[in-house]
Amino acid sequence: MVIIQPTKNFFKLNIKELIEYRDLLMLLVKRDLTVIYKQTILGPIWFLIQPLITTIVFTIIFGRVANISTDGLPHMVFYMSGIVIWNYAQGVMNTAGNSLATNSTMLSKVYFPRLIIPLSGVVSNLVYLGLNLLMFLAFYLYYYFNQTGATQFAPTWALLAFPIVVVYTALVGLGVGLWIAAITTKYRDFRFMLPFIVQVWMYATPIIYPVNVVANPLYRAIIWINPVSLAVEFNRYLFTGHTSLNSVGVIIGCVSTLITFLTGLAFFNKVQRNFVDII
Amino acid sequence: MSEKMISVENISKHYRLGVINRKTFGDELHYFLKKLFHRKLDDFVTIGDEGRLGAKGLFKALDNVSFTVEKGDVIGLIGTNGSGKSTLLKVLTRITEPTTGRAILNGRVGSLLEVGTGFHPDLTGRENIYLSGAVLGMHKHEIESKFDEIVEFSGIKDFLDTPVRRYSSGMYVRLGFAVAAHLDPEILLIDEVLAVGDAEFQKKCLAKMDDIAKCGRTIIFVSHNMTAVRELCNKCVWLKDGKVFAQGPSAKIIDEYLRATTLGSGAFPIVAPADPLQVDMVRHYFDNDDLVIENDISTRATIPELEIQNIIKTASGEIVAKANLHSTNFIVTQLNGAVTVVARFPGIKKLLNNGRYYVDLNVNNPHIRVMLTRSKVLEILVDDKPALNGQDSNIVNFGLLNIRPTFSKK
Numbered sequence A: 001m002v003i004i005q006p007t008k009n010f011f012k013l014n015i016k017e018l019i020e021y022r023d024l025l026m027l028l029v030k031r032d033l034t035v036i037y038k039q040t041i042l043g044p045i046w047f048l049i050q051p052l053i054t055t056i057v058f059t060i061i062f063g064r065v066a067n068i069s070t071d072g073l074p075h076m077v078f079y080m081s082g083i084v085i086w087n088y089a090q091g092v093m094n095t096a097g098n099s100l101a102t103n104s105t106m107l108s109k110v111y112f113p114r115l116i117i118p119l120s121g122v123v124s125n126l127v128y129l130g131l132n133l134l135m136f137l138a139f140y141l142y143y144y145f146n147q148t149g150a151t152q153f154a155p156t157w158a159l160l161a162f163p164i165v166v167v168y169t170a171l172v173g174l175g176v177g178l179w180i181a182a183i184t185t186k187y188r189d190f191r192f193m194l195p196f197i198v199q200v201w202m203y204a205t206p207i208i209y210p211v212n213v214v215a216n217p218l219y220r221a222i223i224w225i226n227p228v229s230l231a232v233e234f235n236r237y238l239f240t241g242h243t244s245l246n247s248v249g250v251i252i253g254c255v256s257t258l259i260t261f262l263t264g265l266a267f268f269n270k271v272q273r274n275f276v277d278i279i
Numbered sequence B: 001m002s003e004k005m006i007s008v009e010n011i012s013k014h015y016r017l018g019v020i021n022r023k024t025f026g027d028e029l030h031y032f033l034k035k036l037f038h039r040k041l042d043d044f045v046t047i048g049d050e051g052r053l054g055a056k057g058l059f060k061a062l063d064n065v066s067f068t069v070e071k072g073d074v075i076g077l078i079g080t081n082g083s084g085k086s087t088l089l090k091v092l093t094r095i096t097e098p099t100t101g102r103a104i105l106n107g108r109v110g111s112l113l114e115v116g117t118g119f120h121p122d123l124t125g126r127e128n129i130y131l132s133g134a135v136l137g138m139h140k141h142e143i144e145s146k147f148d149e150i151v152e153f154s155g156i157k158d159f160l161d162t163p164v165r166r167y168s169s170g171m172y173v174r175l176g177f178a179v180a181a182h183l184d185p186e187i188l189l190i191d192e193v194l195a196v197g198d199a200e201f202q203k204k205c206l207a208k209m210d211d212i213a214k215c216g217r218t219i220i221f222v223s224h225n226m227t228a229v230r231e232l233c234n235k236c237v238w239l240k241d242g243k244v245f246a247q248g249p250s251a252k253i254i255d256e257y258l259r260a261t262t263l264g265s266g267a268f269p270i271v272a273p274a275d276p277l278q279v280d281m282v283r284h285y286f287d288n289d290d291l292v293i294e295n296d297i298s299t300r301a302t303i304p305e306l307e308i309q310n311i312i313k314t315a316s317g318e319i320v321a322k323a324n325l326h327s328t329n330f331i332v333t334q335l336n337g338a339v340t341v342v343a344r345f346p347g348i349k350k351l352l353n354n355g356r357y358y359v360d361l362n363v364n365n366p367h368i369r370v371m372l373t374r375s376k377v378l379e380i381l382v383d384d385k386p387a388l389n390g391q392d393s394n395i396v397n398f399g400l401l402n403i404r405p406t407f408s409k410k
């Protein structure tokens, strides 16, 4: 039995219904993957080339030219450990952020829990995360067995907690993505500001620098409030044992992720219920 | 005991017209400034008509709609364009939320809303069938068991592995209907789909819907094709300006609806919604003091009997005179092709004061039902009466009749 009435509680997350629609979720994942596979010339290889080039560019500009500290770690290992996480967060964010707009024809014809689309992004981006990780591991192992620098690095036992990093990152990407979906629905021109905001956001994430080189306490606070920072730093710690992370950073990061996700969910729920009226 | 399948309780849906044009931060700022200075917000209101505009530019697309549907009912949802039919189906399919009110659906809902479906253009027909099933909340094996039937019905077998973006609109609808009808929903909601696709496929769809209904499924069917609605539906709900205007047995409601579907000065030909008949032209002239109205009618098949009504009304709708079966005893029989039916109103011009008069036209199957109805097909101007006492001798000043009454003292 279905009861249709105006939503009162925007924080509602109907997990039971989401589980009922798991087949749809998997089909959407398959769709995302096949569509991208068909549309890009290089197919999945693109997902290896993109982070590789980014890492090389970072190594040259920030590592060699600007000479920004990488905490004594090899540049490639330092940057890539951050980029892998950042790419996943951003991938999830993009899928979730575009979920309403790109699927508007489908949304205006059939019902299914709208959250399924952002969630499908969480799953489909796992594939790219896997590809990124593979490449990262190749470089990581190379540098691990050829350690020349004064600073030694080694994986920690906490590496077993890697799935937690993934879940945490997914939650961040989802939270921000839900916000973006909601705002771009209400204000079309927000779309044009988005690349700029993402750019700034990336520089506020400790990808090209370790947090401990930031002396200004205000900047440091901003970096820890940025929910992706925790994931990036934690991931780096798992693989190398080096980090600027402390318990305050962990708490701030978790709280900020939770707030981002819950408010994003509420805002998304509010917008999606009448989304088709204004397309 | 019949079981309630759908219960719609005081559903209202308001569209916020103001919001439609405030799509950017820039607009938002503009709107805010206007509001600040209490200026009219006209710039932001785009669609809708006055009567249904509520407070704050809210447009009532649905206004307290209530009805119930029992198991096995096939409901025809009828009403003129803009009356809210599609909006109601969108609410019932949970594509958009009602503003107030509640609806309870007692079963799995399958739907086909207007042209197209929830297909994804990049995926193949095959993939889309699975997607549509999953959207209905079905599992893979359930879809698999229906797969062949769907392909068979839609007739797109050869294009199963082609992305649907390459499909023609006809193929799109065929596949859409096949999926909606075969995935075994307990409630089927169909909006105006039969307007697309060829006649043969339409017949096939109607037959399929009939089958579904016979299996005890519940259907709500929106269509302008009154013949189809009459054949398929046992009950009708008539929406007018977002409200339920009438509901009841199909035959009764459809007749009332056809009688009332007015809107004058429509361009010719006026095509009968459910019969092979059209009115190609209606014109008038004065023959001395007689008014003559000529109705050009043509048919696409033999119609055994038909009756014409020409009703002359004042601008405010009072009937001045009627030419109908009662006054003329005139019936056209075995009409196949064209005919001009001439109505003569003897001496009427002399009798009427100056003013504008209007003619309504009905074509009926005598004593049975209305086939076609249209108000204000003609405007007749009477302006030959001389001024009296310096006043124009029009209806307002001197009444309907030009009889020049007198007073005298006794």
Ligand SMILES: Nc1ncnc2c1ncn2[C@@H]1O[C@H](COP(=O)(O)OP(=O)(O)O)[C@@H](O)[C@H]1O
Residues within 6 Å of the ligand: A276, A277, A278, B015, B016, B017, B047, B048, B059, B061, B079, B080, B081, B082, B083, B084, B085, B086, B087, B088
């Ligand atoms: N998304 C929308 N925003 C604003 N007004 C709308 C929207 N959709 C429909 N309307 C208006 O609501 C009314 C009812 O529309 P609709 O339900 O499509 O009517 P029908 O299907 O009976 O022709 C129309 O006047 C239409 O202009």
Ligand SMILES: [Mg+2]
Residues within 6 Å of the ligand: B085, B086, B087, B192
């Ligand atoms: Mg409609």
